[in-house]
Amino acid sequence: MGRKKFPLNPAHPERTCWGCDRYCAADAMQCGNGSERSQHPAELFGPDWAEWLPPGADDASPPGAAEAEDTKD
Secondary structure, three states, X not given: OOOOOOOOOOOOHHHEOOOOOOOOEOOOOOOOOOOOXXXXXXXXXXXXXXXXXXXXXXXXXXXXXXXXXHOOO
């Protein structure tokens, strides 16, 4: 049995708890994850949350590549 596909931008993320793989209804949580549901990343960071890169991650070269090229001589 495979994993459930995580939706990038669900139509009504406020109706579901996103804290575990059960995806329970917000008013009927089964996992005991707490008294409040876990929000979907789109609710927290906006609809382009999956395209976010950490600062400095847009460089094409891996860390230390520049030093390795300098030492080839």
